[in-house]
Amino acid sequence: MDNNVEKIDNTKNIKDNNQNLQFNGIFDSIESNNKNDLNNKCDEFINIAFELKSNKDYQGAINNFMYALESGPSTEIVFWIILDICVLYKQLGQSDLAKEVLKSYHSKFKDIMSEEVMREIENNL
Numbered sequence: 001m002d003n004n005v006e007k008i009d010n011t012k013n014i015k016d017n018n019q020n021l022q023f024n025g026i027f028d029s030i031e032s033n034n035k036n037d038l039n040n041k042c043d044e045f046i047n048i049a050f051e052l053k054s055n056k057d058y059q060g061a062i063n064n065f066m067y068a069l070e071s072g073p074s075t076e077i078v079f080w081i082i083l084d085i086c087v088l089y090k091q092l093g094q095s096d097l098a099k100e101v102l103k104s105y106h107s108k109f110k111d112i113m114s115e116e117v118m119r120e121i122e123n124n125l
Contacts, residue, residue, distance in 0.1 A: 042071040046081070058088045069105070078105070079112050086121060095125040 089098035
């Protein structure tokens with residue numbers, strides 16, 4: 001009789017493990033979908049920003065670049081978005097805002113922009 005109890009326990013453990021694997025697979029899939037959604041949103045914001053910029057709606061472009069930053073773009077893109085925001089603020093005659101944005105994002109993304117590059121951008125604002 002002990003063998004039967006042991007077999008039932010082993011079967012239950014196998015079922016529990018399979019269920020955990022299924023749940024983990026679901027969560028991995030949801031996490032992957034969320035990352036894809038954020039990447040798509042980021043791309044969408046950037047595309048809208050470029051369109052607004054080409055139509056000389058600089059404030060609208062800045063807003064969409066900011067939304068893009070908040071949606072978590074890849075680090076390769078962050079620098080270029082920040083640079084574009086600074087240039088747009090300069091075109092609007094708001095260099096002080098450009099410097100604030102530059103400093104705030106520099107502290108957040110130090111690994112993608114050296115102090116020297118930041119100073120160079122600041123000097124051109």
